[in-house]
Amino acid sequence: MAKLAVLGCGKMGEALVAGLLASGWRKPDEITVTARREERLDELTTAHGVDATLDNSQAVRGAEVIVLACKPQDIEALLTGISTDVAADQTILSVVAAIKIGQIESLLAADVPVVRAMPNTPSIVHEGMAGVAGGRFADESHMKLAVDVLTHVGRVVTVDEDYLDAVTAISGSGPAYFALLAEAMIEAGILLGLAREVSTELVVQTMLGSAKLLRDEHMHPVELREMVTSPGGTTTRAIRVLEQSGVRAAFLNAIQAAMERSKELAEGQTDS
Ligand SMILES: NC(=O)c1ccc[n+]([C@@H]2O[C@H](COP(=O)([O-])OP(=O)(O)OC[C@H]3O[C@@H](n4cnc5c(N)ncnc54)[C@H](OP(=O)(O)O)[C@@H]3O)[C@@H](O)[C@H]2O)c1
Numbered sequence: 001m002a003k004l005a006v007l008g009c010g011k012m013g014e015a016l017v018a019g020l021l022a023s024g025w026r027k028p029d030e031i032t033v034t035a036r037r038e039e040r041l042d043e044l045t046t047a048h049g050v051d052a053t054l055d056n057s058q059a060v061r062g063a064e065v066i067v068l069a070c071k072p073q074d075i076e077a078l079l080t081g082i083s084t085d086v087a088a089d090q091t092i093l094s095v096v097a098a099i100k101i102g103q104i105e106s107l108l109a110a111d112v113p114v115v116r117a118m119p120n121t122p123s124i125v126h127e128g129m130a131g132v133a134g135g136r137f138a139d140e141s142h143m144k145l146a147v148d149v150l151t152h153v154g155r156v157v158t159v160d161e162d163y164l165d166a167v168t169a170i171s172g173s174g175p176a177y178f179a180l181l182a183e184a185m186i187e188a189g190i191l192l193g194l195a196r197e198v199s200t201e202l203v204v205q206t207m208l209g210s211a212k213l214l215r216d217e218h219m220h221p222v223e224l225r226e227m228v229t230s231p232g233g234t235t236t237r238a239i240r241v242l243e244q245s246g247v248r249a250a251f252l253n254a255i256q257a258a259m260e261r262s263k264e265l266a267e268g269q270t271d272s
Contacts, residue, residue, distance in 0.1 A: 002030070004149070005063035007056050007078060008070025009033035009044055012095055015123045016067060017048055019153035022126070032059040057085045065145055068094040068104070072265075075099050079107035086112050088137070093146045095119050097168070098265040101135035101161055113138040115146035118167045119153070121175050128154025129174075131167030165266065169258035177254070182207060 004026055006013040017033060020026040028049035034056050035041055041052035053059055060066050060082055070078050075096050086092065092114045094104055101116045114135035122128045130150045134143050143158065150156045159167060182203050189199025213219045219227075229235040261272075 002064030003062050004031050004065045004067065005059040006031065006033045006067045006069055007059060007082070008068060008074065008096075009035055009040070009052075010069060010071075012119065012123065013067065013069035014044065014047075015128070015153055016069070016095075016149065017044070017050060019123070019126050020149065021048060021050075023152045025148075025152055032063065034059045056082045060085050060090070063090060065149060066090055066092050067149065068092060068096050070096060072096055072098045075104075076107065079104065083107060084109045086110060088112055091115065091138070091142045091145050093117060093149055095130075097172070098262070100266060101133065105135055105137070111137045113142040115142060116161060116164065117146065117150055117156075118164050118172050119150060120171050123153040126153050129171040130154060130156045131159050131164055131171070132156055133159055133161035133164055135161075165259045165262035168262040169255045172262075173255075173258050177251075178207065 004020070006017055009017065013033065017031055020031065021028060029051065031048075032051040032053060033041070033044050034053055035044070036054065038054070041054065044050060045052045056078060066086065068075065068078070075094075086108055088110045090112060092104065092108075092112055094101075094114065094116050095118070097118065099116075101114050104114050104116070105112070115132055115138050116135070117130045117132045119128050119130040123130070128150070130153075132143065132146055132150065134146075138146075147156045147158070157167075185203045186196065186199045189202060190196055194202070210224065213224055214221060225235075225239070229239065
């Protein structure tokens, strides 16, 4: 089975490695990871038994897929270092936020197929959601390879690169919106006199169960809401208050703001 290199193997890189190994899709000796510090390499070899090196050029040698997983500010130095080591018969899968496919292509000497992905934090528990877009040298086979890699830590949708900012605003930042909602609902439970742990369990399990009904049973959100909203009942009272508070409009505005920020960051506008 062909090799895979993960350059810049931090939290996201490790989540991918763990997913690939857990599913049996790749064996530890088929994966090479890199980082800047020896201690990080030791952590990764101890936890996963993969090959690890500080030398990115060595890691990409013979790799079918090269995953870029460093922070955006480190990508230029990393790619400059491997520019002439990557060939057109390899596939690059970048999960680096805000770095466009064209920037990656321009830092490489050969016409290398590049697939850019925006994964999210639940990839750590293999329930991630990623959007992927292909560059000008990426054909269907390269896209399939990238999707195969990401499928081991969750689900994947393919979009044009322009829409990756929207993906960032929805599923990239999404876990934070649900965390905020969870925090508020747990607090509400406490207001009603429930113990914190009881309130937390009620909220978290309700989120998970609702997500499973929407995803696994293909229930429409309106259907689910109507299912728990009986005439003159409790839910309808709550929904009225939420609608009066402008929750729906707040989500539309918030997610649009996140998308605009994602575009600014991709343009190199780092001041907030
Ligand atoms: N975490 C998420 O949920 C998430 C979601 C979507 C997208 N992303 C994207 O994924 C990327 C990584 O995020 P992260 O949270 O995993 O960051 P992280 O934990 O800081 O990992 C980055 C890793 O890159 C390594 N590195 C930096 N420069 C390098 C170089 N020249 N050669 C080799 N390794 C190098 C660092 O090594 P040392 O540890 O030795 O310094 C570190 O292990 C980011 O671009 C982020 O935007 C993350």
